[in-house]
Amino acid sequence: MAEAKKEEKSIEDTFGELDLLARKLEDKETPLEESFRLYRQGMELLKDLNRRLDTVEKRCFR
DSSP: OOOOOOOOOOHHHHHHHHHHHHHHHHHHHHHHHHHHHHHHHHHHHHHHHHHHHHHHHHHHHH
16 A cells, blocks of 8 residues: 655744754653653654755755
8 A cells, every 4th residue: 555645844844843842841840751752753853854954955055
């Protein structure tokens, strides 16, 4: 069965999501286990952003 292609968020939306994750991590009420999950999620978003920004940079400076 063919897998539907995921709609990719804009770079700006991804930065907004990272900002929200950072705010949750800074909240002293966030449980430790949730903090670890949020941290992993943020690291995945950062990897994706780095890949996408590298692609944009290569296109702009060819």
